[in-house]
Amino acid sequence: MFKGFYNLSSAMITHQNNLNVIANNMVNISTYGFKASRYTATTFDDVMYHRAGNKYQQPVEIGRQSYIRAASEIVVDHRQGVPEPTAIPLDFCIMGDGYFAIEAPDGNIAYTRTGNFSLDTEGYLWLQDIGRVLDREGAPIFLGTDKVVSDEDGTIRFETTGETMATLGVYAFEDTAALELNERGLFTGDGAALVEAPHVLGGYLERSNSDMVKQMTEMITFQRALQSAATVTKIYDQVMNRSTTEIGRM
Numbered sequence: 001m002f003k004g005f006y007n008l009s010s011a012m013i014t015h016q017n018n019l020n021v022i023a024n025n026m027v028n029i030s031t032y033g034f035k036a037s038r039y040t041a042t043t044f045d046d047v048m049y050h051r052a053g054n055k056y057q058q059p060v061e062i063g064r065q066s067y068i069r070a071a072s073e074i075v076v077d078h079r080q081g082v083p084e085p086t087a088i089p090l091d092f093c094i095m096g097d098g099y100f101a102i103e104a105p106d107g108n109i110a111y112t113r114t115g116n117f118s119l120d121t122e123g124y125l126w127l128q129d130i131g132r133v134l135d136r137e138g139a140p141i142f143l144g145t146d147k148v149v150s151d152e153d154g155t156i157r158f159e160t161t162g163e164t165m166a167t168l169g170v171y172a173f174e175d176t177a178a179l180e181l182n183e184r185g186l187f188t189g190d191g192a193a194l195v196e197a198p199h200v201l202g203g204y205l206e207r208s209n210s211d212m213v214k215q216m217t218e219m220i221t222f223q224r225a226l227q228s229a230a231t232v233t234k235i236y237d238q239v240m241n242r243s244t245t246e247i248g249r250m
Helices: 003-027 044-051 212-249
Strands: 037-043 069-076 083-085 092-095 099-103 109-112 125-127 131-133 148-150 155-158 164-167 170-172 199-202 204-206
Touching: 003 037, 003 212, 083 092, 092 099, 099 125, 148 199
Parallel strands: 092 204
Antiparallel strands: 037 069, 083 204, 092 199, 099 109, 099 131, 099 170, 125 131, 148 155, 155 164
16 A cells, blocks of 8 residues: 555655766766766666575575665766867877876875876876876876977977977776776776877867766756656655545544
């Protein structure tokens, strides 16, 4: 009799989670190198089916009805964003697969498509407030000046003499789905492999791949679905209350 509440509450939770992900995509529409995300959910019985196995890891069916949905994962869209010219010598944009490697002060390495770099107080190329950029050998890149030019393979040269100063390290992953997005907007994961022939544009930045029109459309869709579920929940509650009252009188 009360099973409808499970469906309705599950719908509201799912739609709210979708709205949270969409809101983050919209907030970062102007963030260079940002990758949009998508929320996915599955039925609760599927989750339990895969977890309620025996010692031989052989799951068994636990029922044929499922009244709620469970969060599955947040999938990141790693597709290329549009390159935007900036004419700033320390801005870089990767064309195709790959990520810049950033070494945080604690020694941990993370990866990003954000290429709006600058120089720290010691002259190292760094991503502001995150860490130093690594070269092809995995070492921090020291420049000491922003009077530089770059080649399409990520080689950075001194502007006046053409002397090679460093080469940006571009690293790719066989399975980008295994990458995890941390709280600072960088990706972490194992299995980074050096891209032997990367294509890097100097004086460009990669725009967010989040589509504003698509995000707005999905936001309106999920907002209406959430409102509908909330309205039906109120009606359902009134029906249950009235039926209980009437039965009591009888």
